[in-house]
Amino acid sequence: MANRPQRSARQRASIRLLAAGAGIVAGLGTLSRVWPLQDHSAKEDGPPSADALAERPNRALNVLLIGSDADHQGAISNGAAPAGPANSDALLLVHIDPDGPVQVMNLPVEGAVRLPGDATPVPLGSLYRRGGTALVASASAELLGLPEGEPERYVVLPRTALRELVDGMGRLELAPDRTMAYTDQSQKLTIALQGGLQQLNGAQVEQYLRFKDPLNGQERRRDRQELAITTLLRQMRQGTQLQRLPSLVSELRPQVDSNLSPQEVLSLMAVALEPGQTVQFQTLSLRPALNGKASMRELEERRLQPRWPQ
Numbered sequence: 001m002a003n004r005p006q007r008s009a010r011q012r013a014s015i016r017l018l019a020a021g022a023g024i025v026a027g028l029g030t031l032s033r034v035w036p037l038q039d040h041s042a043k044e045d046g047p048p049s050a051d052a053l054a055e056r057p058n059r060a061l062n063v064l065l066i067g068s069d070a071d072h073q074g075a076i077s078n079g080a081a082p083a084g085p086a087n088s089d090a091l092l093l094v095h096i097d098p099d100g101p102v103q104v105m106n107l108p109v110e111g112a113v114r115l116p117g118d119a120t121p122v123p124l125g126s127l128y129r130r131g132g133t134a135l136v137a138s139a140s141a142e143l144l145g146l147p148e149g150e151p152e153r154y155v156v157l158p159r160t161a162l163r164e165l166v167d168g169m170g171r172l173e174l175a176p177d178r179t180m181a182y183t184d185q186s187q188k189l190t191i192a193l194q195g196g197l198q199q200l201n202g203a204q205v206e207q208y209l210r211f212k213d214p215l216n217g218q219e220r221r222r223d224r225q226e227l228a229i230t231t232l233l234r235q236m237r238q239g240t241q242l243q244r245l246p247s248l249v250s251e252l253r254p255q256v257d258s259n260l261s262p263q264e265v266l267s268l269m270a271v272a273l274e275p276g277q278t279v280q281f282q283t284l285s286l287r288p289a290l291n292g293k294a295s296m297r298e299l300e301e302r303r304l305q306p307r308w309p310q
Contacts, residue, residue: 062095066155087109092225111143
């Protein structure tokens with residue numbers, strides 16, 4: 001009798017994960033309800049504006065973006081620390097509404113979550129390693145109180161895809177707030193960036209995003225992620241970049257894991273890149289680290305967390 005509650009919890013968890021996975025797959029059959037069937041994006045001289053990239057979606061959509069620490073999609077080892085299958089260095093839920101601002105929930109990868117049947121909590125960022133996209137989607141939805149079947153879409157972005165995205169745009173203008181320099185032999189990682197405004201290539205942007213400060217390392221990482229996203233969107237709005245986007249999205253497609261087609265990505269970007277569009281960032285509140293250890297931190301109670309999407 002004592003083991004029944006545990007088995008029941010595991011069964012409930014399995015049902016939730018199966019439902020999440022089924023929701024992601026079943027969502028592919030509802031595309032005509034999200035995106036208009038007609039395609040106006042093909043123009044020989046390239047799209048002159050964000051609206052010309054593709055037809056905008058008919059309704060709001062939530063997309064889970066997983067920044068993988070693996071170098072490329074399908075890699076057996078992540079080439080990072082701790083070594084093994086890919087973890088997630090970044091977890092972002094993106095709410096794209098054709099009639100409102102872009103809302104991004106930057107989930108803390110160090111946030112402690114307890115899975116049914118487990119005796120101890122684990123970091124949110126380790127869930128991708130343990131259960132893939134379905135487990136991350138299910139846990140994210142539960143943390144934020146999202147309806148069943150959310151998030152509908154996902155993108156897993158490995159490090160190679162990040163570098164190629166930046167290099168495909170030329171460079172990204174960023175201003176590291178300090179000199180960032182260290183070598184981690186376990187990850188074969190060398191970071192060598194000077195502070196100040198500069199044009200960074202793909203490999204340098206990867207260093208900028210992976211750099212971890214001795215104090216408040218993950219929080220500072222999230223700050224840099226948000227600065228990089230804001231800068232990326234600003235540069236994408238430039239005319240020459242808009243013309244390049246359709247081919248760049250198609251070139252990057254084999255490098256990522258996603259249930260979005262290139263045309264659907266362009267449809268979402270038509271909303272995100274429209275003139276005057278704003279991006280609102282939020283994150284979940286964490287309790288102070290205990291004993292100076294910040295590798296994993298407890299999440300505040302749900303009633304104290306921000307409402308998302310607003």
